[in-house]
Amino acid sequence: MTQAVVTISGSATVAEAVKLLKEKGLRAIIVEPRHSCDRYGIVSETDIVYKVAAHGHDPKSMHVYEIMTKPCIVINPDLGVEYVARLFSQSRIRRAPVIQDGLLGIISTSDILRKGDFIEKPKELFLEDRIDVARAEARTICKEKRDTSPDCAAAWDIVEELQMAASDQRSKDKEASEKSSFEVYCENNPNAKECRIHDD
Amino acid sequence: MMQAKEIMTQDVVTVSGSATIADAITKMKDKGLRALIVEPRYNGDPYGIVTETDVVYKVAAHGHDPKIMTKPCIVVNPELGAEYVARLFANTRIRRAPVIQNGLLGVISISDILRKSDFVEKPKSDFDRYCEENPGAREARMYD
Numbered sequence: 083m084t085q086a087v088v089t090i091s092g093s094a095t096v097a098e099a100v101k102l103l104k105e106k107g108l109r110a111i112i113v114e115p116r117h118s119c120d121r122y123g124i125v126s127e128t129d130i131v132y133k134v135a136a137h138g139h140d141p142k143s144m145h146v147y148e149i150m151t152k153p154c155i156v157i158n159p160d161l162g163v164e165y166v167a168r169l170f171s172q173s174r175i176r177r178a179p180v181i182q183d184g185l186l187g188i189i190s191t192s193d194i195l196r197k198g199d200f201i202e203k204p205k206e207l208f209l210e211d212r213i214d215v216a217r218a219e220a221r222t223i224c225k226e227k228r229d230t231s232p233d234c235a236a237a238w239d240i241v242e243e244l245q246m247a248a249s250d251q252r253s254k255d256k257e258a259s260e261k262s263s264f265e266v267y268c269e270n271n272p273n274a275k276e277c278r279i280h281d282d
Numbered sequence: 283m284m285q286a287k288e289i290m291t292q293d294v295v296t297v298s299g300s301a302t303i304a305d306a307i308t309k310m311k312d313k314g315l316r317a318l319i320v321e322p323r324y325n326g327d328p329y330g331i332v333t334e335t336d337v338v339y340k341v342a343a344h345g346h347d348p349k350i351m352t353k354p355c356i357v358v359n360p361e362l363g364a365e366y367v368a369r370l371f372a373n374t375r376i377r378r379a380p381v382i383q384n385g386l387l388g389v390i391s392i393s394d395i396l397r398k399s400d401f402v403e404k405p406k407s408d409f410d411r412y413c414e415e416n417p418g419a420r421e422a423r424m425y426d
Contacts, residue, residue, distance in 0.1 A: 097402050100396060100402050103396065103397075104396070104397055109393070127392050127393060127396050128377060128392055130396060131368050131371060131372070131392040131395050131396055132368070132371065132372035133372070134401070134405075135364070135365060135368040135395055135396070135399070135401040136365065136368035136369040136371070136372040136373075137369070138365055138401075138405050138406040138407045138408060138410065138411065139405060140405040141401065141402045141405060142402070142405075163342070164342060164343065167338050167339070167342035167343035168343040168344070170338060170339065170343070171338070171339035171340070171343040171344070172343075176335060176338075191334050191335050191338040191339075192316070192334060194338045194342055195307065195310065195311070195334050195337055195338055195342070196311055198342060200341070200342045201303075201304050201307055201341075
């Protein structure tokens, strides 16, 4: 995600929003909640071009609340990047605020493309569900065609392959998270013995 | 009214339709672009486009998908007014299109419209636009 987020009030004019977008080089601004129970909103470049510029409306006399999306879809900071991509694809959005006890940042399709590792390390989604289905299928096939039939063996091979992929993915995730917690520790305790870097 | 050619981005990168998705992503990352134009294969073949959104919606979300480009894509004439480009984009729900006239001249995006056109300073109503296009019309006359 991008931690530099700019917020605006729903009562600001569209011209003010355009100025902020231009100045900060942003594609969207988060609309602040009005009180503690209110929701976050978002106003994007696309909202402004589709709803204001396309119709020749005067941005100085239109307000953010007239074109914003509120409540908007928000992302939990712990959600996996592949799931963020799937959520974006299914809801046809490109950008959402990351929220947990307040606004933490904003995540966009650009962040996923530029910072995600889906090309180097493609992750398979719903592996556990697919294992369940493959296992049930294997049991049915083996019951119908005898346990020693080639079809039965092939069906269990599929289950085996999926299980291996799942355990591989789990160990990679574990490695990644262990590494980062050690790094966090060293960041917090730069003088600790374990964190020293030896050059020779 | 400002024209498409005045606000478009001339720095365009093209990619072949047969390139791999990994190649396309590397090009986008290296050049800091949100879309690549897919070259026509022969004279008379249409242009195509592959965007960041295509990659994230189709590849990152669902695993490999070999057909991610949009071809033929919507193209913009360099003389089209910025407000009309905005309206075309809104009607077709697109955000970016190549500007073509006897070849590829540039790419125009919603960011170009927002950042470089004068819609904030000089918003144009349909009537303003009509008067601009028909300066001789009776309704368009100005009385000092």
